[in-house]
Amino acid sequence: MTxxxxxxxxxxxxxxxxxxxxLPAFTVGxxxxxxxxxxxxxxxxxxxxxxxxxxxxxIFAVSFGMGVVSGIVMPFQIGTxxxxxxxxTANVLGPMLAYEGLTAxxxxxxxxxxxxxxxxxxxxxxxxxxxLMVAAGTLxxxxxxxxxxxxxxxxxxxxxxxxxxxxxxxWAVIFNPSFPYRYFxxxxxxxxxxxxxxxGVGAWLLRRDRSSDEAGMMIRMALNLLIVLVPLQMVxxxxxxANTLAYQPAKFAAIEGRYDTVRPLPxxxxxxxxxxRGRMRYAVEIPRLGSLLLTHSMNGTIRGLDSFPxxxxxxxxxxxxxxRIMVGIAVIMLFVAVAGQVLRRGGRLYRSAWFLRxxxxxxxxxxIAVIAGWTTTEVGRQPxxxxxxxxxxxxxxxxxxxxxxxxxxxxYILVYLIMFPTGIAFMAAIVRRGVAGATEPPPAIEAxxxxxxxxxxxxxxxxE
Amino acid sequence: xxxxxxxxWTVILGLGVFIYVSLDGxxxxxxxxxxxxxxxxxxxxxxxxxxxxxxxxxWLILGGVGLLAAFPVAFAIIIPAVYFPILVxxxxxxxxxxxxxxxxxxxxxxxxxxxxxxxxxxxxxFAQGVVLGxxxxxxxxxxxxFTGSSFDFATPFTLLTGVALVFxxxxxxxxxxxxxxEGELQAWSRRAGRVSLLLVCCCIAAVSLxxxxxxxxxxxxxxxWPNTVLLLPLPVLTLATGLYAWHAFSRxxxxxxxxxxxxxxxxxxxxxxxxxxxxxxxxHFTLWEAASPESTQAFLLVGTLVLLPVILFYTGWSYWVFxxxxxxxxxxxxx
Numbered sequence: 001m002t003x004x005x006x007x008x009x010x011x012x013x014x015x016x017x018x019x020x021x022x023l024p025a026f027t028v029g030x031x032x033x034x035x036x037x038x039x040x041x042x043x044x045x046x047x048x049x050x051x052x053x054x055x056x057x058x059i060f061a062v063s064f065g066m067g068v069v070s071g072i073v074m075p076f077q078i079g080t081x082x083x084x085x086x087x088x089t090a091n092v093l094g095p096m097l098a099y100e101g102l103t104a105x106x107x108x109x110x111x112x113x114x115x116x117x118x119x120x121x122x123x124x125x126x127x128x129x130x131x132l133m134v135a136a137g138t139l140x141x142x143x144x145x146x147x148x149x150x151x152x153x154x155x156x157x158x159x160x161x162x163x164x165x166x167x168x169x170x171w172a173v174i175f176n177p178s179f180p181y182r183y184f185x186x187x188x189x190x191x192x193x194x195x196x197x198x199x200g201v202g203a204w205l206l207r208r209d210r211s212s213d214e215a216g217m218m219i220r221m222a223l224n225l226l227i228v229l230v231p232l233q234m235v236x237x238x239x240x241x242a243n244t245l246a247y248q249p250a251k252f253a254a255i256e257g258r259y260d261t262v263r264p265l266p267x268x269x270x271x272x273x274x275x276x277r278g279r280m281r282y283a284v285e286i287p288r289l290g291s292l293l294l295t296h297s298m299n300g301t302i303r304g305l306d307s308f309p310x311x312x313x314x315x316x317x318x319x320x321x322x323x324r325i326m327v328g329i330a331v332i333m334l335f336v337a338v339a340g341q342v343l344r345r346g347g348r349l350y351r352s353a354w355f356l357r358x359x360x361x362x363x364x365x366x367x368i369a370v371i372a373g374w375t376t377t378e379v380g381r382q383p384x385x386x387x388x389x390x391x392x393x394x395x396x397x398x399x400x401x402x403x404x405x406x407x408x409x410x411x412y413i414l415v416y417l418i419m420f421p422t423g424i425a426f427m428a429a430i431v432r433r434g435v436a437g438a439t440e441p442p443p444a445i446e447a448x449x450x451x452x453x454x455x456x457x458x459x460x461x462x463x464e
Numbered sequence: 465x466x467x468x469x470x471x472x473w474t475v476i477l478g479l480g481v482f483i484y485v486s487l488d489g490x491x492x493x494x495x496x497x498x499x500x501x502x503x504x505x506x507x508x509x510x511x512x513x514x515x516x517x518x519x520x521x522x523w524l525i526l527g528g529v530g531l532l533a534a535f536p537v538a539f540a541i542i543i544p545a546v547y548f549p550i551l552v553x554x555x556x557x558x559x560x561x562x563x564x565x566x567x568x569x570x571x572x573x574x575x576x577x578x579x580x581x582x583x584x585x586x587x588x589x590f591a592q593g594v595v596l597g598x599x600x601x602x603x604x605x606x607x608x609x610f611t612g613s614s615f616d617f618a619t620p621f622t623l624l625t626g627v628a629l630v631f632x633x634x635x636x637x638x639x640x641x642x643x644x645x646e647g648e649l650q651a652w653s654r655r656a657g658r659v660s661l662l663l664v665c666c667c668i669a670a671v672s673l674x675x676x677x678x679x680x681x682x683x684x685x686x687x688x689w690p691n692t693v694l695l696l697p698l699p700v701l702t703l704a705t706g707l708y709a710w711h712a713f714s715r716x717x718x719x720x721x722x723x724x725x726x727x728x729x730x731x732x733x734x735x736x737x738x739x740x741x742x743x744x745x746x747x748h749f750t751l752w753e754a755a756s757p758e759s760t761q762a763f764l765l766v767g768t769l770v771l772l773p774v775i776l777f778y779t780g781w782s783y784w785v786f787x788x789x790x791x792x793x794x795x796x797x798x799x
Contacts (some may be wrong), residue, residue, distance in 0.1 A: 061565070062565055064518075065518065065561055065562070065564070065565040066561075066562065066565070068518045068521065068522075068561060069521075069557060069558040069560075069561035069562060070558065071525075072521060072524060072554060072557060072558075073554045073558065074527055075525060075528045075529050075532070076528060076543065076550055076554055078532070078542055079528070079532070079540065079542075079543025079544065079550075080540050080544055080547050080550055080551070081544075082539070083539075083540040083543065083544045083609075083610070084540070084609075086532060086536060086539055086540045086543075087536055087540035087608055087609075088538075090532050090533060090536030090539065090540070090760075091536060091756045091757055092760070094529065094532040094533030094534070094536060094756060094764075095533045095760055095763050095764035096528055097529045097532060097533065098526070098532070098533040098764050098768075099531040099764070099767055100529070100531050101522065101525045101526045101530075102526065102767060102768060102771045102775070103767070103771060103774070111778075112518070112519075113515035113516065113518075113519065113782050113785075113786070114782065114785065116515075117514065117515050117786070118785060121785055121786075122785065162782055164758055166759075167757070167759050167760055167763070168759075170763050187767060288764065327744060389737045390645075397547075397610075397612065398609055398611075399544050399545070399547075399608075399609070399610050399611060399612060399613070400544065400613070401613075404547060404548075406612045407548075408547070408548075408551050411551065411555055412555070415555050415558055415559065416558075419558060419559070419562045420563070420564060423562065423565075423566075425564060426565075427709065443799040
């Protein structure tokens with residue numbers, strides 16, 4: 001067997017980005033959550049908000065550090081393993097990646113120092129402001145990266161000369177057709193992922209009777225967020241799907257596991273895709289539901305994969321299964337969010353052992369959904385890096401041998417398998433110490449402020 | 465692509481690389497020295513760079529994506545040509561970054577993380593030196609594609625530049641520690657700085673002799689008439705800076721040793737620029753030939769001219785907030 005540098009480069013990309021994406025999936029949401037907590041601490045003067053913020057800021061510091069180091073790897077991957085792609089697309093994508101570095105990374109990295117170490121050194125308003133800047137930085141970061149990714153999916157605003165892309169209209173490039181849907185769908189996914197982690201951690205602390213006040217507040221805040229965001233995310237997902245259907249019909253057919261074009265369209269719940277024979281084996285289908293859900297009409301249909309040339313089809317199995325995992329997780333998430341509200345109305349939220357245990361078990365679901373969603377959209381884009389224009393096989397660095405990439409991939413696997421489990425163990429240790437364990441005396445809110453402002457806290461609102 | 469933005473981008477990228485080398489240079493240097501100081505003083509050493517290191521590393525990303533955006537073909541040739549040095553640098557930076565976070569929180573494995581931090585700093589530095597050496601020695605290119613092997617980087621010259629950068633960053637790190645610490649640790653940093661200074665000067669001399677011997681273009685640039693006379697101030701300035709640095713490492717308590725070390729880097733950087741100008745892929749592409757189209761450079765320039773001063777301002781501000789000496793008594797983490 002010969003080692004194929006193309007296949008190994010793709011595996012290497014999958015490996016480094018799959019680990020990396022877990023961190024923004026968490027830190028984007030967590031940064032906004034910390035900014036809200038810092039705001040509550042600043043405006044209400046209640047120490048409990050500062051305590052919760054300090055607790056999550058500690059966890060944020062670890063995950064952000066891991067995000068920075070695994071993020072530095074990413075732009076260099078484009079050069080080391082995908083140099084033909086770099087040369088062809090950099091006129092268009094280069095400045096957008098550079099803007100990501102400029103606007104976001106610096107904002108995060110510089111203000112993060114103040115957020116983490118500066119409680120005693122800067123006035124309280126500045127500490128709050130640093131929290132806001134870190135949160136804004138993560139959202140800018142997401143904006144540019146997803147704009148780049150969306151352009152690769154739905155390119156526009158360029159012309160091609162000598163096999164290279166040249167920009168014509170930056171507005172059209174940045175706000176390409178799939179970008180708004182992808183951006184909001186992703187940010188929402190990141191917020192929901194964080195929401196479930198906060199919910200799970202709160203439930204764990206409450207079940208062990210540690211930091212119960214703070215844990216209750218975490219659970220309440222998370223449930224309030226999730227009951228709004230989870231249903232909203234389902235609507236956004238549907239809109240995103242309609243956009244994919246319009247601009248990437250071959251990807252959509254792969255996601256739905258549709259090899260042929262039929263009318264009316266059934267919905268394929270499950271099956272074993274067989275790309276070689278071009279059919280779905282053991283398919284479980286519901287008649288007409290496909291027309292209704294996917295085209296929003298009783299008799300609509302989508303183009304099957306057989307209407308696309310064989311060398312322009314994605315492999316069906318990864319997007320087909322990944323999409324079903326993502327949707328399945330969405331259903332579980334909706335159940336948790338609704339059940340939480342029902343228990344709360346009945347006043348049984350904190351005493352319901354099964355629900356708290358459920359919250360713990362569902363804490364990592366957001367991460368799985370993010371990876372599944374990413375697999376759906378990225379494998380669904382194959383065999384292209386720039387949809388319909390530049391093939392993945394023509395993007396890889398020509399000087400690489402299979403042995404080169406086998407060596408580098410092994411080293412990435414080795415280092416990441418040490419780094420990520422240790423990081424996760426670490427964050428778990430911070431959680432185990434509880435909220436009190438993470439708070440530096442004196443509470444942050446006092447820093448740099450005259451005492452009286454703190455001595456008279458706002459009256460505690462009645463608990464629920 | 466003969467357009468007028470190329471000189472502006474050359475200056476911005478040159479400045480970006482220099483800022484990266486100065487800032488991450490000192491914290492990588494501190495990382496290497498950290499392995500050599502007494503274990504009891506390691507926390508102080510770490511604390512001296514705690515608020516800065518991740519901000520410093522973001523300049524590396526700016527350098528990488530800035531090169532990609534402004535001079536795409538240079539990025540597409542150089543980065544694959546140094547495939548393994550880049551790999552080692554990235555993995556070492558990952559290790560180092562993680563070790564930084566973890567050593568504070570995991571007392572049990574502190575020695576292991578200390579080793580990872582020191583080793584990561586060393587390998588990242590050495591790999592950057594090898595990248596620099598490979599860049600100076602040039603690449604095999606056909607059209608717009610690197611056609612050599614992924615092991616072309618391994619030559620005696622790149623070994624020398626790798627070692628040179630290790631001593632160079634150690635010098636910056638020692639200068640930083642003289643500025644940020646007191647007492648025994650500062651005295652130790654003074655000695656480490658003077659040793660690094662001697663070694664780094666030997667390396668600068670070796671590279672300065674080697675490059676004109678290896679390349680007739682570079683020899684002509686430095687030794688042809690009247691260039692020799694016009695360029696003479698640079699070696700003189702370098703020598704004078706080296707002598708002042710020795711004095712500062714022996715006597716001065718504040719920023720002088722660190723400042724002199726940075727100046728030494730500036731003169732070396734200038735020397736490399738003079739040797740290679742106007743090539744961005746030596747022997748194949750000039751800056752103008754490698755440039756992206758005007759609309760690409762203009763689009764990025766608009767935001768850069770607004771954001772870069774802001775970034776420089778608050779980078780400076782965050783250094784100001786955490787100014788002054790670090791004290792050992794203030795606990796494990798923070799100032």
